[in-house]
Amino acid sequence: MKQVKDFILTGNRTLPSGCHLMTFVPADGAKLPAIEPGQFVQVKVDNSPKAFLRRPISVCDVRYETELVLFVKPQGEGTRCLVELPENSVVNIMLPLGRGFSCDECNGHKVLLVGGGVGAAPLVALCKNLAAGGADVTVAIGGRSRRDVAGVDVLYKPYASKVLVATDDGSCGHKGVVTSLPGFDEHYDRIYCCGPTPMMKAVARIARAKDIWCQVSLENHMACGIGACLCCVENTSDRGNVCVCTEGPVFNINRLQSWE
Amino acid sequence: MGINLKVDLGAGLKLDNPVLTASGTFGFGHQYAEFIDLNRLGGFIVKGTTLEPRQGNPAPRLVETPSGMINAVGLQNPGVEDFAKYIYPTLTGFTSKVIVNISGAQVSDYVKVAEILAPLEKVSAIEVNISCPNVKGGGMSFGTSPEMAAEVTAAVRKVWPRHMMVKLTPNVTSVVQIAKAVEAAGADSVSLVNTFLAMVVDVERRKACLSTVTGGLSGPAIRPIAVRMVWQVAQAVKIPVVGLGGIMDASDALQFIMAGATAVQIGTANFIDPAASVKVVDGIEDYCRRHNVADISELRGII
Numbered sequence: 001m002k003q004v005k006d007f008i009l010t011g012n013r014t015l016p017s018g019c020h021l022m023t024f025v026p027a028d029g030a031k032l033p034a035i036e037p038g039q040f041v042q043v044k045v046d047n048s049p050k051a052f053l054r055r056p057i058s059v060c061d062v063r064y065e066t067e068l069v070l071f072v073k074p075q076g077e078g079t080r081c082l083v084e085l086p087e088n089s090v091v092n093i094m095l096p097l098g099r100g101f102s103c104d105e106c107n108g109h110k111v112l113l114v115g116g117g118v119g120a121a122p123l124v125a126l127c128k129n130l131a132a133g134g135a136d137v138t139v140a141i142g143g144r145s146r147r148d149v150a151g152v153d154v155l156y157k158p159y160a161s162k163v164l165v166a167t168d169d170g171s172c173g174h175k176g177v178v179t180s181l182p183g184f185d186e187h188y189d190r191i192y193c194c195g196p197t198p199m200m201k202a203v204a205r206i207a208r209a210k211d212i213w214c215q216v217s218l219e220n221h222m223a224c225g226i227g228a229c230l231c232c233v234e235n236t237s238d239r240g241n242v243c244v245c246t247e248g249p250v251f252n253i254n255r256l257q258s259w260e
Numbered sequence: 261m262g263i264n265l266k267v268d269l270g271a272g273l274k275l276d277n278p279v280l281t282a283s284g285t286f287g288f289g290h291q292y293a294e295f296i297d298l299n300r301l302g303g304f305i306v307k308g309t310t311l312e313p314r315q316g317n318p319a320p321r322l323v324e325t326p327s328g329m330i331n332a333v334g335l336q337n338p339g340v341e342d343f344a345k346y347i348y349p350t351l352t353g354f355t356s357k358v359i360v361n362i363s364g365a366q367v368s369d370y371v372k373v374a375e376i377l378a379p380l381e382k383v384s385a386i387e388v389n390i391s392c393p394n395v396k397g398g399g400m401s402f403g404t405s406p407e408m409a410a411e412v413t414a415a416v417r418k419v420w421p422r423h424m425m426v427k428l429t430p431n432v433t434s435v436v437q438i439a440k441a442v443e444a445a446g447a448d449s450v451s452l453v454n455t456f457l458a459m460v461v462d463v464e465r466r467k468a469c470l471s472t473v474t475g476g477l478s479g480p481a482i483r484p485i486a487v488r489m490v491w492q493v494a495q496a497v498k499i500p501v502v503g504l505g506g507i508m509d510a511s512d513a514l515q516f517i518m519a520g521a522t523a524v525q526i527g528t529a530n531f532i533d534p535a536a537s538v539k540v541v542d543g544i545e546d547y548c549r550r551h552n553v554a555d556i557s558e559l560r561g562i563i
Contacts (some may be wrong), residue, residue, distance in 0.1 A: 002294050004534060044532065052479060053324050054532060094534070221322045223329060224531040226294075228287040230333045231322035232308075241315050241336055 038100030116195025142178025328479030492522020510543020
């Protein structure tokens with residue numbers, strides 16, 4: 001069941017990349033509804049006339065059934081206002097929205113998680129679930145430089161069997177784009193990916209060439225988040241234009257018409 | 261003291277309260293049923309429906325603006341046959357009024373859609389959309405000429421037996437002239453305003469932000485202009501006026517009512533708060549209580 005409720009900001013930590021790891025708890029003290037990895041929330045930013053619509057943000061993690069963890073990159077007026085909020089601020093959040101990653105029947109599977117920039121966020125909870133389900137998880141994180149990946153790889157370390165890092169300038173881990181990591185040559189049963197669109201398209205090409213099942217998480221602009229405004233559509237091979245907010249944001253690459 | 265919020269838009273369209281939801285912002289209702297009791301609304305106007313299914317415009321279809329947004333959805337909808345077969349049966353259980361917004365590229369499209377909807381008795385009214393800015397041919401072009409607006413209205417009038425609301429575009433020199441034309445052609449009410457034709461340029465990419473370059477601006481940014489247009493039209497026509505344009509709360513809704521609207525539609529606000537429409541109903545009732553207003557009609561057109 002979707003909810004719209006007030007949350008209290010309980011933690012707001014800046015990472016070297018400038019992204020913020022923000023934690024919220026429901027103001028009414030209630031437990032959070034079940035949230036699947038890859039689902040998102042719509043956050044209302046009150047302090048700016050330029051941020052009229054809610055901001056869709058992927059859920060990074062849920063802790064202790066009450067703590068919502070969001071990984072926020074200040075890239076526009078709304079997200080800038082959001083990350084500047086002091087602790088104990090009250091923020092209205094709609095959740096949980098969309099369909100997350102499919103992670104059932106993963107026992108014994110060798111899976112690869114590929115994250116880039118702020119796109120690494122929803123993969124944390126996914127990594128946790130897959131590991132709990134018995135999958136052998138390799139995580140590949142990409143960024144421009146050390147700043148982008150610092151403090152991100154540690155989020156996966158408790159759950160993943162391997163965490164690989166690639167940076168464009170080689171300041172941390174492998175030098176080059178994430179898809180040039182040697183780890184990509186191994187066999188995987190599934191690939192999950194979230195990050196900038198060019199990165200996701202590159203990963204999708206590799207998955208398609210090797211005939212590996214692959215899901216990606218899209219970030220189309222949206223207004224409502226609940227399938228009413230029809231602004232966030234993606235063209236699918238099976239059903240034409242569908243709402244990313246309700247059919248996605250996670251899609252199997254086979255459905256993405258324009259990605260062929 | 262019981263407060264009477266009931267309003268009568270004529271031709272059998274009686275609402276328990278003056279609050280409707282605007283077409284294109286409320287899906288087919290069920291998207292909002294998780295958040296609100298739809299029966300608490302005067303009624304809801306479902307997504308613009310056309311004769312044939314439409315995939316709408318390519319992405320990007322949305323750009324945010326100061327206190328508003330521009331959309332270029334382009335009437336994506338499953339078509340009237342699909343509506344009648346699969347969606348209508350999900351709407352028959354509601355006590356609030358169901359209104360279907362219809363659109364077309366030519367007069368005969370509107371007529372055929374109205375004919376297919378006519379036997380569906382739970383559809384209490386149709387809202388004839390002669391004002392969509394996002395469709396090439398038809399749509400807004402009907403709404404920008406008094407003659408063409410009257411032609412569509414008269415043609416649909418012949419086949420549609422219940423209440424017919426006609427939705428007007430603000431993208432004209434004189435909205436009053438168009439309102440009078442559709443009134444004379446048989447409209448039971450007029451709703452205004454649809455979105456304002458608008459555009460935003462992404463200067464870094466040196467491109468328009470929308471795939472269609474232009475789209476329709478909605479939200480509080482347009483509200484003062486919408487209130488003015490409702491005020492002008494309400495004085496010029498005898499049929500009821502339904503006001504919309506950037507209503508975010510009860511106070512905004514009451515502006516339209518005081519300017520002459522019999523009912524209002526909540527649009528873009530639904531995207532930010534899915535319970536916005538019901539909060540407007542509660543807020544109007546609260547206002548009446550605080551100001552000793554026994555009947556909402558006491559406030560109508562007092563400006």
